[in-house]
Amino acid sequence: MRLICGANGGNMDRRKFILGSTSALTGGLFLPGIVGSATAQDLPAGAVASGILDALPGKRPLIKRSFRPPNYETPVSYFREAFTPNDAFYVRWHSAVPDVALADWRLRISGPGVKSEREFTHDTLRRKFKSAEVAAVNQCSGNRRGLFNPHVAGVQWGFGAMGNAVWSGVRLKDVLEDAGLTASALEVVGNGADAPTLTGPDFVKSLPMWKALDPDTLIAFEMNGEPLPTWNGAPARLVAPGWTATYWIKALADLTVTDKPFEGFWMKTAYRVPKGMFGASGFESQDTEQNSPITAIKVNSLVVDPAPGAVLERGKRIEVLGIAWDGGSGIRGIEVSLDGGKTWRDAKLQRDLGRYSWRQWRYAIKPEQAGAMTLMARAHARDGSTQTDTLVHNPAGYHHNVVQKVDYHVA
Amino acid sequence: MSHKHAVRRAVTSVMLAASIATAAADESSIRLTEDAGLPQVQASCSMCHSLDYILMNSPFQDKAAWEKTVNKMVKVMGAPMTADDVAAVVAYLDTHYGKGAPAAP
Numbered sequence: 179m180r181l182i183c184g185a186n187g188g189n190m191d192r193r194k195f196i197l198g199s200t201s202a203l204t205g206g207l208f209l210p211g212i213v214g215s216a217t218a219q220d221l222p223a224g225a226v227a228s229g230i231l232d233a234l235p236g237k238r239p240l241i242k243r244s245f246r247p248p249n250y251e252t253p254v255s256y257f258r259e260a261f262t263p264n265d266a267f268y269v270r271w272h273s274a275v276p277d278v279a280l281a282d283w284r285l286r287i288s289g290p291g292v293k294s295e296r297e298f299t300h301d302t303l304r305r306k307f308k309s310a311e312v313a314a315v316n317q318c319s320g321n322r323r324g325l326f327n328p329h330v331a332g333v334q335w336g337f338g339a340m341g342n343a344v345w346s347g348v349r350l351k352d353v354l355e356d357a358g359l360t361a362s363a364l365e366v367v368g369n370g371a372d373a374p375t376l377t378g379p380d381f382v383k384s385l386p387m388w389k390a391l392d393p394d395t396l397i398a399f400e401m402n403g404e405p406l407p408t409w410n411g412a413p414a415r416l417v418a419p420g421w422t423a424t425y426w427i428k429a430l431a432d433l434t435v436t437d438k439p440f441e442g443f444w445m446k447t448a449y450r451v452p453k454g455m456f457g458a459s460g461f462e463s464q465d466t467e468q469n470s471p472i473t474a475i476k477v478n479s480l481v482v483d484p485a486p487g488a489v490l491e492r493g494k495r496i497e498v499l500g501i502a503w504d505g506g507s508g509i510r511g512i513e514v515s516l517d518g519g520k521t522w523r524d525a526k527l528q529r530d531l532g533r534y535s536w537r538q539w540r541y542a543i544k545p546e547q548a549g550a551m552t553l554m555a556r557a558h559a560r561d562g563s564t565q566t567d568t569l570v571h572n573p574a575g576y577h578h579n580v581v582q583k584v585d586y587h588v589a
Numbered sequence: 590m591s592h593k594h595a596v597r598r599a600v601t602s603v604m605l606a607a608s609i610a611t612a613a614a615d616e617s618s619i620r621l622t623e624d625a626g627l628p629q630v631q632a633s634c635s636m637c638h639s640l641d642y643i644l645m646n647s648p649f650q651d652k653a654a655w656e657k658t659v660n661k662m663v664k665v666m667g668a669p670m671t672a673d674d675v676a677a678v679v680a681y682l683d684t685h686y687g688k689g690a691p692a693a694p
Contacts, residue, residue: 224647229645331646375637487691
């Protein structure tokens, strides 16, 4: 096994740009002072300064949050596409990235919750089980953490620790049922080939049985029709649609079906939200009296184009493009306000690509008055939930789904 | 299980070797404020992660918050730091990257 260590490797001529040069990518016009990023004013100053554009091998320039382990977010301009290109898809690791060859890859299934242990190669797994695919948003639990006010410690993500892709592989359900589940099976614990640098806790996560047995929960080998990039979990990763990406174990190596709640650090201590703050977790075996594991993604939306800070031509009709998504109930509607939230009008929803996919939306505007203009967008999910007007502050910086206010300048 | 553990150990040692061998390539672009406390920060923190974690998380953490972060690195992540090392690193972080410190370069 080879390991790709962060952004190292001695390739000194990799393309590097300062964040300000994203205007070249988005093709928009920007006002001086707010060049480059919607988040520049809201992120911690140190995150703005160190958030350079940097290309990992095989990736387009992304916004570097940390070199080692590699944490890189996708510039919002790539979200113009319904599915995020693999080479623009964000990268998030807790430790060095394992590089496991497909030919060497093995998946072991064991634990007190299965009747018989199994081990598969890629060939035996693909031959034995029917292929399945799902279009789904993959969003880091900490997406938008950098926008928290007051700030909280952690990777200071802006809007781009997320992406939308078609994931394909086999159903986790089929594999588990092949091993046979015992009556006591409680959680499915996924472990990847990555390992902590020192003696810290290995990154291991569990799913409740109902989520593991959901026909949309996959062991995926491909995204958008291509093999997973190493940066995104090759050869195989779990896909838990609707749940935050912490459960989508990359470089998957082991599945253990337990009859007790899994007690690893990354379940029991990290990735938690205060009990009741965001509703029921759906993961009762991991709830405590104080807190719950973060689970389903909250309804959210994002204005993609024109970029915040763009100069709009007075009297010219343009279409605003955005996206909206939730934890899998699907998007019922998007409303836009141009008067600070006093009145709202429906945006036009684009094609439905599946309830776990984001939904693109468009809204035509024709600015008539020169000067500042603010656009707000608010998504409504089919489960009745909507975005919050103010931040629900929590210690780890999760579930930022505050209604976005995008400033333009009309000239 | 023993096979798995052997593989994990091998992975860990390869990773340590690789990260020590190549740690400077792109991280070398990261500039932290020079002072007498910097060598300890470099020695302790960059064992596991690039130092842009410090820049990124500034300047909004007060001394107690930095102390909590460094203690987590020792107690949870296994950073081999003495109490003196912890004190030196926390003092450096608070002075240069603490709440109200000048914005990072």
